[in-house]
Amino acid sequence: MLLLNETLLKMAKGLWKWIVLIVCVRFINLLTVTYFAELMGGYLGSLFDPAMGIQQAKQAALAALGASLVMFVSQLLQGELEYRCTKEARESLRKRIFSKVMELDAGNIERIGPVSAVTSSVDAVENMQVYYSTYLPSLIFSLIASFFLFFRLKDRSLVSAVILLCVSLVLLPMNNIFRFKIENLRKVYWKSLDAMTSWYLDGIRGLTTLKLFERDQHHAEVLEERAEKLNRDINSFMKVNFTSFLVSEGLIYSAIFIVLLICVSKTVSGTMAVGDTLTILLLSYSYFSAFRQLMNATHSALTAVSAAGKTEEILNTDTGRVIDPDAKEDPEHYEGIRFDHVSFGYEGRHRALKDVSLKVPKGKVTALCGLSGCGKSTAASLMMRFMDPQSGHIYIEGKDYLSFTPEELRRNIVMVPQTVTLFSGSIRDNLLIASPQASEEELYDALERAGLKPFIDSLEKGIDSDAGENGSYLSGGQKQKMGIARALLSRCEYMIFDEATSSVDPESEQEIWKCIHELSLSRTLIIISHRLSSIQNADVICVLENGTVKEAGNHEELISHDGLYKKLCDEQRILEEALA
Amino acid sequence: MKKYSYSIHELVTRLLKIGSSIKGFLVISTLASVTGNLSHMGLMGFGAMWILCSSGYAEGNTVLYAVLTAVCGVLIAVCRYLEGVYSHKGAYGVLAAMRVDLFRKIDRISPAFLVERKMGDILNIAVSDIETLEFFFAHTIGPMFTVIILPVTSVILAWHFNPLFAIVLIPFYLLISAVIPTIALIAGKGIGMRYRESLGELKSVILESVYGIRDIQIYSAAKRKEQEVMKANEEVSKAAHGLVLHRQTVSSLPNLFVYLARIAIIMCATFLASEGKGDPVGTIAVSFAATASFSSTFSLTFVVSHLLEAFASAERLFLIEDAQPLVKEAADPKTISEVREIVFEDVSFTYPDSSEPVLEHMNLTLHKGEQTGLIGESGAGKSTISRLLLRFYDPDEGRILLSGTDIREISLSSLHERIALLEQDTYLFNLSIADNIAVSKPDASIEEIREAAKRAGIADFIETLPDGYDTQMGEMSARLSGGERQRIDIARVLLKNPDVIIMDEPTSALDVLHEKELLHTLKKEYGDAAVIVISHRMSSLSGCQKIYKLADRKLIPYIFESE
Structure with a gap:
């Protein structure tokens, strides 16, 4: 029942005042419960006293009524305080986790898993609050209640008081003896839960594939095995878990029994009034309900701890970027972007870029091409500072990338990715992402230049039309054009098009290339494309292979000697001519 | 009430059929649940009798009452263990079987089924609905009996000592386990829904932020997204407030009535004493047993609301179960060797x-x-x-x-x-x-x-x-x-x-x-x-x-x- 989690405690800052208040209210409640029990015990004991009058009974009833009302109010108050506590916890935890998630780079998101990132920010936070609003107050309250009861009883029967105190103090760490075994079994059962769930969901998601390859029956058989294994593991976990409950409850009720035995013998010997004995029975019974509540709270606290474990991974991810305002300037003072012996590799994968040096001249069009996996998109991600090179330097207009924060850098350089993401909200909202202060005129200008004006005009609500969840009301081509309109609004000098047309219909493809061509007249463009015919007018074409720059030059230069570029061009030409 | 595609009778029959494979476990856990809760009453009742006998106020065998008190203490702990272990054993067993079953059923009506339904809906049925039924088997059936047997026992006991006690207690039981919970259920209907909806809303904002993280980073829009998330979070908190207030009222109101019931018993006893029919022993025994009879926090409404949820989930499952595959294999299918x-x-x-x-x-x-x-x-x-x-x-x-x-x-x-x-x-x-x-x-x-x-x-x-x-x-x-x-x-x-x-x-x-x-x-x-x-x-x-x-x-x- 003692479940102190470092991660959770660390994040409890600012919540302690609520926790203390909750404990206080619960203590008031305890005082009233005790008063009520004493009132009852005393009254019931005095029933045998012939002198007991109706007047006394009335008084006792009135006092009890008052006590009941106080208890009622204090319980409502406790609820309100618990809510205040969860509200604050919810806010601070969610803010912390979400802002951390937003700092993760692609590699980290992938390592943690996007689904896990979402559950950490949503469900885990909801689960973790219980630790602060219920578990911690219950724990503190149980401790206080133990001592309170001790002082209350010690004058009536010191031995009983000592026994009850000892039992409560033993109970707290009691479960921790089982904890080790429980934790181990829990791990086993979570592992099989994971194995079963992923197999199950995998089967449903990939059912068409399984069916077409006649593997569905086999999948169902394995599912059955895994479900059975999970069942066995859960049961062995539950057995130990409930055994620990059994021991705790055994202790509680043995204590009550022994205390009762002592009190009864005292009553027999005449050293204790019947009323007092009855009070002690009532008190010890309702007193241990605090412990039962704590046991229940421990259950939720376990969920909270496991939820915290998941978020821990995210919170502990190092997203700190090196920002060094004094980083050395480019010795070449190149006008544009320059990669100087840059290497980069994703964790657990071979180097995506090996010792790459390349130049993106300002005001010109630079194309990066090569086979898939050659490193061209990695180069673009580095230009956006989604991640940092492992070695080498990137300079922009003479300054080292490291001297800018990613935000500062991205005021100069923008990207239209392979698939533009639209967020739910209106088309206007989606444009304002790029430039929150953009005027009406600027918005329409961007739409016009991205070739979206006719489409927007055709909509009943125009620019205020809903884009749908994930922009589902727009076609793939229209989404890409939205990406261009956003990029225009950001007014960056450098624009990267990362396979911006690879997933759109041929007609949109043409329109987008037309738009890109117009842009090339006024800005620096970096175009990544596997379609060579679309980049042959570029001022510089860098051909990459296996993470290194193979060739660079303009189309005429590259085509004139027999390299990779010529080979790719020839093959593509044959292919496109075959069915012109 | 919502209209089901199946009659309640049909739903119950089919659910029981699913449960029949774990009949033994269900019986054990239900018996344990009822016995455990009765033992709470016994502990208090016998305990009180023990004190009274030993001090000579009541007639009876002191040792017997002491033993009974001890037995009840043991039963509480043992039954809690049995209920916990067997209800989970049964429920998780049924859960495992249902998952496999559902997979086979979806398999039977696929791929057409997968083309027509959204994957999210299917996964929802496959995960959430099945869990609802697990809860039904593990935590609904036992309480259903407890919630009826406990008050009945304590009313009978009260009647035994004096009918007036029973007459006083009955309205309290009705209030605590039926009236208040029913009002709570009706009042709470929208509250739980609003919480789940607001949480869903928040989830979708976070979901698209995580999946659209690249675009957010391109435009350094994380702060703005955070504002959006915090706004949605505010809504979650608001909905949670309703939920907490509701939950707290629903749990403290019965509590208040439990105390009022105890006071009512005393008033009763006083009245009887003034009439010269006082029986202190009976008063004390009833008072203690009744106190413990309220220890079970379950209510009829808790059972009813979970029953309704289980019906809704069962219905969605049965619809899949009963769907006919659009394509049927011929009775005597041919194999082909080569397609020319x-x-x-x-x-x-x-x-x-x-x-x-x-x-x-x-x-x-x-x-x-x-x-x-x-x-x-x-x-x-x-x-x-x-x-x-x-x-x-x-x-x-x-x-x-x-x-x-x-x-x-x-x-x-x-x-x-x-x-x-x-x-x-x-x-x-x-x-x-x-x-x-x-x-x-x-x-x-x-x-x-x-x-x-x-x-x-x-x-x-x-x-x-x-x-x-x-x-x-x-x-x-x-x-x-x-x-x-x-x-x-x-x-x-x-x-x-x-x-x-x-x-x-x-x-x-x-x-x-x-x-x-x-x-x-x-x-x-x-x-x-x-x-x-x-x-x-x-x-x-x-x-x-x-x-x-x-x-x-x-x-x-x-x-x-x-x-």
């Missing part, structure tokens, strides 16, 4: 939930060794042709013949053996790459797998992975591009030896060189098979001898290459 010719004869088709026909009187003949392209706007129904050929659906009119045999007469396994589909979006299972390729041929040797990967043009890529063919696809699959995924699918098909290969938008994510290589591979490997390529891009169809265009629900010859 495919004929679509006057085929018309409309999707079951739609009124717009997709194909009308469509005719098409394909031959072995021929590469045929189908081009058309997206949404024109190109994929429908492959779905009909693979019998996801049967045509409404007309028929499809494979080498002269109607496909309705051919066994599905034979059909899947002869016809392979390369899907638009390749699903990768949470297995190693090697196992993902070997989905099509489980007994394939690693050499065969490597060979297939090589021929599919994915071998080089796999070699670059640190774990090679053993790389687990779980976390990695997101990093694979569409092209790489597609090539894994191609490797799968290459492990089989089909006569017909359908490629649905096969090269939309491949670059030129690989597209060419792929088409080349297909020609080389499957020169004598019938290849159908479906695409909106002409360049992907470059290897095809014949190209048809799908327009106006019909196929029209588009380009025919001269021999």
Whole structure:
């Protein structure tokens, strides 16, 4: 029942005042419960006293009524305080986790898993609050209640008081003896839960594939095995878990029994009034309900701890970027972007870029091409500072990338990715992402230049039309054009098009290339494309292979000697001519 | 009340049928639950009697009461253990069986079912609804009995000492376990819903932020997204406030009445004493036992509301269970050895939930060794042709013949053996790459797998992975591009030896060189098979001898290459 989690405690800052208040209210409640029990015990004991009058009974009833009302109010108050506590916890935890998630780079998101990132920010936070609003107050309250009861009883029967105190103090760490075994079994059962769930969901998601390859029956058989294994593991976990409950409850009720035995013998010997004995029975019974509540709270606290474990991974991810305002300037003072012996590799994968040096001249069009996996998109991600090179330097207009924060850098350089993401909200909202202060005129200008004006005009609500969840009301081509309109609004000098047309219909493809061509007249463009015919007018074409720059030059230069570029061009030409 | 597609009687019968396999566990856990809660009453009641007897106020065997008190203490602990262990044993057992069962049922009505329903809905049923039923079996049935037996016992006990006690207690029990909970249920209906909805709202904001993180980072919009999230969070808190207030009222109000009940007993006793019919022993025993009878926090409403939820979940499950597969295998299915010719004869088709026909009187003949392209706007129904050929659906009119045999007469396994589909979006299972390729041929040797990967043009890529063919696809699959995924699918098909290969938008994510290589591979490997390529891009169809265009629900010859 003692479940102190470092991660959770660390994040409890600012919540302690609520926790203390909750404990206080619960203590008031305890005082009233005790008063009520004493009132009852005393009254019931005095029933045998012939002198007991109706007047006394009335008084006792009135006092009890008052006590009941106080208890009622204090319980409502406790609820309100618990809510205040969860509200604050919810806010601070969610803010912390979400802002951390937003700092993760692609590699980290992938390592943690996007689904896990979402559950950490949503469900885990909801689960973790219980630790602060219920578990911690219950724990503190149980401790206080133990001592309170001790002082209350010690004058009536010191031995009983000592026994009850000892039992409560033993109970707290009691479960921790089982904890080790429980934790181990829990791990086993979570592992099989994971194995079963992923197999199950995998089967449903990939059912068409399984069916077409006649593997569905086999999948169902394995599912059955895994479900059975999970069942066995859960049961062995539950057995130990409930055994620990059994021991705790055994202790509680043995204590009550022994205390009762002592009190009864005292009553027999005449050293204790019947009323007092009855009070002690009532008190010890309702007193241990605090412990039962704590046991229940421990259950939720376990969920909270496991939820915290998941978020821990995210919170502990190092997203700190090196920002060094004094980083050395480019010795070449190149006008544009320059990669100087840059290497980069994703964790657990071979180097995506090996010792790459390349130049993106300002005001010109630079194309990066090569086979898939050659490193061209990695180069673009580095230009956006989604991640940092492992070695080498990137300079922009003479300054080292490291001297800018990613935000500062991205005021100069923008990207239209392979698939533009639209967020739910209106088309206007989606444009304002790029430039929150953009005027009406600027918005329409961007739409016009991205070739979206006719489409927007055709909509009943125009620019205020809903884009749908994930922009589902727009076609793939229209989404890409939205990406261009956003990029225009950001007014960056450098624009990267990362396979911006690879997933759109041929007609949109043409329109987008037309738009890109117009842009090339006024800005620096970096175009990544596997379609060579679309980049042959570029001022510089860098051909990459296996993470290194193979060739660079303009189309005429590259085509004139027999390299990779010529080979790719020839093959593509044959292919496109075959069915012109 | 909501109208169910099944009568309550039918739902209950079917649920009980599911539960019948764990009957033993359910009986044990229910008995334990009832006994445990009765023991709480016993502990207090006998305890009080023990004190009274020992001090001479009541007549009775002191030792007997002491023993009974001890027995009750033991029973509380033991029953709690038994209830916990057996209710979970039963419920998780049923849960496991239901999952497997549901999987088989969905399997039976797929793939058509998967085409029509949103994956999110299906997963919801597969996960949440089944969990609701687990809760029903583990935590609803036991309390249902407890909630009835406990008050009845304590009323009988009270009656035994003096009917007046019983008469006073009955309204309290009614209030506490029926009236208050019912009002709470009605008042709380919208509150829980609002909380879940606001949480759903928050989830979708966070979900799109995580999936759209690249675009957010491009425009440094994280702060603005955070504001949006915090706004949604505010709504969650507001809804949670209602939830907490409701929960707290619902739990403290009965508590208040429990205390009032105890006071009422005293008043009663006082009244009886003044009438000269006082029985202090009875008063004390009733007072203590009644106090403990309220220890069970369950209420009728708790049971009823969970029952309603269980009914709703059961209904969705039964709808799947009772759905008939759209395609039935012939009673005496034929196997085919080789497909030389495919004929679509006057085929018309409309999707079951739609009124717009997709194909009308469509005719098409394909031959072995021929590469045929189908081009058309997206949404024109190109994929429908492959779905009909693979019998996801049967045509409404007309028929499809494979080498002269109607496909309705051919066994599905034979059909899947002869016809392979390369899907638009390749699903990768949470297995190693090697196992993902070997989905099509489980007994394939690693050499065969490597060979297939090589021929599919994915071998080089796999070699670059640190774990090679053993790389687990779980976390990695997101990093694979569409092209790489597609090539894994191609490797799968290459492990089989089909006569017909359908490629649905096969090269939309491949670059030129690989597209060419792929088409080349297909020609080389499957020169004598019938290849159908479906695409909106002409360049992907470059290897095809014949190209048809799908327009106006019909196929029209588009380009025919001269021999």
